Amino acid sequence: MSLPTESIQKPQFSAAAQAEIDRICQQYPADRRKSAMLPVLHIAQSEFGGWVAPEVQDLVAEVLGVKPIEVYEVSTFYTMFNLKPVGKHVLEICRTGPCQLRGSDELTLELERITGAKVGEGPSADGLFTLKEVECLAACGFAPVVQVREKYYEQLDTEESVDAMLSELRTMVHRPALPWEQTGRPNAVANN
Numbered sequence: 001m002s003l004p005t006e007s008i009q010k011p012q013f014s015a016a017a018q019a020e021i022d023r024i025c026q027q028y029p030a031d032r033r034k035s036a037m038l039p040v041l042h043i044a045q046s047e048f049g050g051w052v053a054p055e056v057q058d059l060v061a062e063v064l065g066v067k068p069i070e071v072y073e074v075s076t077f078y079t080m081f082n083l084k085p086v087g088k089h090v091l092e093i094c095r096t097g098p099c100q101l102r103g104s105d106e107l108t109l110e111l112e113r114i115t116g117a118k119v120g121e122g123p124s125a126d127g128l129f130t131l132k133e134v135e136c137l138a139a140c141g142f143a144p145v146v147q148v149r150e151k152y153y154e155q156l157d158t159e160e161s162v163d164a165m166l167s168e169l170r171t172m173v174h175r176p177a178l179p180w181e182q183t184g185r186p187n188a189v190a191n192n
Contacts, residue, residue, distance in 0.1 A: 011059050017047050021063060033064045037074050041081055051082035086130040087123030089169045092147040095133040102143035103157050
């Protein structure tokens with residue numbers, strides 16, 4: 001008896017993403033392509049639904065000419081890379097001292113209640129939100145703070161401010177444009 005075989009499609013970067021990866025890799029000597037790993041992982045995460053599945057990490061390894069374990073070591077070390085599926089919006093809640101003093105623990109509980117997502121678990125039932133606690137976001141004077149992609153939502157210590165943030169996020173119809181789709185400029189420049 002033979003088991004049915006499914007054709008598993010290997011992930012591939014879009015032409016625009018591949019062009020951005022090529023541009024980034026040109027900044028390094030040919031024998032140092034591994035140096036481009038962080039920006040390439042960011043591109044991969046943006047391209048493939050907000051997370052880097054093992055197959056996507058393998059693609060990054062192939063593109064950079066490194067062993068897959070080298071990519072796994074980096075993606076599991078840095079918390080900015082999601083290793084499991086996430087919602088459309090990943091709400092990174094600062095959990096360090098100043099934010100805790102201004103109510104980040106209460107904010108986390110309130111966001112769990114409103115969105116239905118739980119910190120450290122998968123996305124909310126509607127697929128919109130993933131909650132993630134992170135270390136200092138360097139905005140202590142505006143605590144409590146939540147980061148969603150490159151945008152900070154500050155002083156989330158009132159019901160109105162939390163509702164305004166969630167309302168803005170819920171009304172986003174399309175995924176945000178990827179930096180190389182907007183301007184072709186490096187991420188840090190394109191998003192500011």
